[in-house]
Structures are given as structure tokens and as C-alpha cells.
Amino acid sequence: MTDFLGVVTTRHAYALFVLLSAIGLYMMIANKNLVKKIIGLNMFQTGVFLFFVTSAYRIGGAAPIITEGAGPYVSPLPQVIVLTAIVVGISLTAVGLALTIRLYSEYGTLRADALREVIGDE
Amino acid sequence: MSVAVGITPIEASLFVFVLLTAVLTALFRDVLASIVVFAAYSLGLALLYTFYRAPDVGLTEAAIGAGVTTVFLLLTIAKTTRPASDARFESINWPAVGVCGLFVLVVGATLPAFPAVGDPASPILANADVTGYYIANAYDETGAENAVTAVLAAYRGFDTFGEAIVVFAAGVASLLVLGREVFTA
Numbered sequence: 001m002t003d004f005l006g007v008v009t010t011r012h013a014y015a016l017f018v019l020l021s022a023i024g025l026y027m028m029i030a031n032k033n034l035v036k037k038i039i040g041l042n043m044f045q046t047g048v049f050l051f052f053v054t055s056a057y058r059i060g061g062a063a064p065i066i067t068e069g070a071g072p073y074v075s076p077l078p079q080v081i082v083l084t085a086i087v088v089g090i091s092l093t094a095v096g097l098a099l100t101i102r103l104y105s106e107y108g109t110l111r112a113d114a115l116r117e118v119i120g121d122e
Numbered sequence: 123m124s125v126a127v128g129i130t131p132i133e134a135s136l137f138v139f140v141l142l143t144a145v146l147t148a149l150f151r152d153v154l155a156s157i158v159v160f161a162a163y164s165l166g167l168a169l170l171y172t173f174y175r176a177p178d179v180g181l182t183e184a185a186i187g188a189g190v191t192t193v194f195l196l197l198t199i200a201k202t203t204r205p206a207s208d209a210r211f212e213s214i215n216w217p218a219v220g221v222c223g224l225f226v227l228v229v230g231a232t233l234p235a236f237p238a239v240g241d242p243a244s245p246i247l248a249n250a251d252v253t254g255y256y257i258a259n260a261y262d263e264t265g266a267e268n269a270v271t272a273v274l275a276a277y278r279g280f281d282t283f284g285e286a287i288v289v290f291a292a293g294v295a296s297l298l299v300l301g302r303e304v305f306t307a
Contacts, residue, residue, distance in 0.1 A: 010238035011234075018226055023145060039195065056176065057175060059241070066257070087285055097198045098300050104201075
């Protein structure tokens with residue numbers, strides 16, 4: 001038990017990554033509303049971003065802006081990858097939301113179960 | 123050299139805030155309430171990124187996560203519908219909780235294999251060929267004081283170019299999918 005606590009309090013940010021991803025996954029599975037599914041997708045992504053950012057973290061480290069006398073620094077590379085991923089994520093969200101608007105104008109509903117029924121009837 | 127690893131009070135309070143807003147986002151039945159709480163969640167994450175010494179990521183998350191994403195989501199419910207309901211919260215879907223519990227168990231089982239958060243001896247920080255190289259040479263080779271900028275725009279410039287192509291493609295795809303609907307309404 002103390003072992004479990006030791007792992008969770010030293011790997012706390014990774015534990016938060018697991019929980020946030022799980023909540024995002026839950027939203028994608030359980031929520032019927034397409035907009036909420038897309039919010040869940042975003043939440044899953046941010047969980048993974050948190051994982052990358054914390055893997056770069058160094059206790060007592062400085063932000064990777066190179067100045068005389070500063071340092072040691074955190075690692076810049078995972079941060080760069082997250083910056084790229086955030087922008088790709090918003091592109092994905094935009095296309096997903098555009099498809100959602102289009103589906104609504106064709107079928108008049110945003111509920112995944114209702115959509116399945118309407119499309120199945122055609 | 124060993125450092126005291128472990129959770130700090132700032133981290134703990136931000137963790138509670140982020141987790142709380144995440145759970146509320148999932149459970150609110152009203153989509154508008156969900157979107158607003160999700161913006162608060164993004165703000166919490168931006169603060170957390172800043173605490174982890176990633177100011178660039180924090181700024182981007184605040185601008186894109188809390189800003190642009192929220193605007194897109196609000197535009198979507200303005201163009202479609204916001205289902206009215208008396209119930210404040212969604213009922214909990216237990217099979218989905220089971221699946222997510224399994225996910226937590228499987229991924230969580232890998233936690234002991236990770237180095238502690240912020241441990242200077244972790245492979246990412248101790249790696250002289252990647253992290254060490256960028257820190258030591260970024261300024262001399264690119265002239266950018268911010269190592270993140272140096273890697274983003276110089277060392278991985280082609281990657282950033284690819285990212286710009288993704289944004290362009292997403293813009294074209296959104297316009298194609300929406301067609302006349304949004305722009306003539």
C-alpha cells in the first residue's frame with residue numbers, strides 16, 4: 001500500500017495523464033451528443049500533451065530560454081512536439097465540428113443513436 | 123546528485139481543479155455548460171504547463187485550447203442545436219465506466235516503470251545527444267535564445283512546415299464540408 005502511494009506521489013503527473021485520458025475516453029463512448037464526443041477527443045489529447053510536458057520537466061529547472069547563469073533547463077524537445085500537436089489537434093477539431101454541422105443540416109439531430117437509426121432507415 | 127521528488131501543493135491544487143473540471147465536463151447534460159467548464163479545464167492545464175516550465179505550451183494552450191476551441195464549439199452549437207433538458211447531469215453509463223476502468227488499470231500498471239516526475243536522472247533529461255545537444259548548441263547555431271523556438275523553426279523546420287500543411291488542409295476540408303450552409307445562412 002505504501003508502495004502504491006509512493007508510486008502515485010512521485011509519478012503524479014503521469015497518473016493525472018491516465019485519469020484525464022480515461023475521462024476523455026468515457027466521453028467519447030458514453031455521451032450521445034456528437035459535440036460532447038469531440039470535447040472528449042480534445043480531453044484525451046490534452047492528457048497526452050500533459051504526459052509529454054511533464055516528461056520534459058526537471059525539478060528546479062528553468063524554462064528552456066538560454067541565458068547567462070540560468071539552468072539547468074527542462075528539455076525543449078517534448079515541448080516542441082506538444083506545440084505541433086496542439087495545432088494539429090485544433091485542425092482535427094475544426095474538421096470534426098464542420099462534419100457535425102453538416103450532419104445536423106442533413107439529418108436534424110446531433111445524437112449518435114438517433115443518427116444511426118435515421119441512416120439505417122434510408 | 124539526488125533531488126527530492128514528489129508532489130508539491132501547487133501541483134496538487136491544480137490537479138484537483140483540472141480533474142474536477144474534467145469530470146464536470148463529462149457529466150453536465152447541457153452542452154453549453156460543458157463547453158464553458160471545458161474552457162476552465164484548458165485554463166487549468168495552461169497553468170499546469172506553465173508550472174512545468176513550458177511557457178510556450180502554456181500560452182498556446184490558453185490561446186488555442188481555451189480560446190479557439192471554445193469559439194469553434196460555441197459556433198457549432200449556435201449553428202445546430204442545444205438540447206433542452208430538465209436533468210442537470212447525464213446518467214452514468216456503467217459499461218463505459220468499466221471500459222475506462224480497464225484502460226486506467228492497463229495504462230496505470232506501467233506507472234512504476236516511469237522515472238519520477240522531474241527526476242534529473244530520467245533518460246530524457248540525462249540524454250546528452252538530444253536534450254543536451256539542443257541546450258548546448260541551440261543559441262550558437264540558430265541565434266534563438268528560446269530553445270523551443272530554435273528546435274521548432276530551425277532543427278525541426280520541416281515538421282513545422284508539415285504542420286502548416288495540416289492546418290491548410292483542415293481549412294480547405296472544413297470549407298468543402300460546410301459548403302454553402304454556413305456562408306449563405
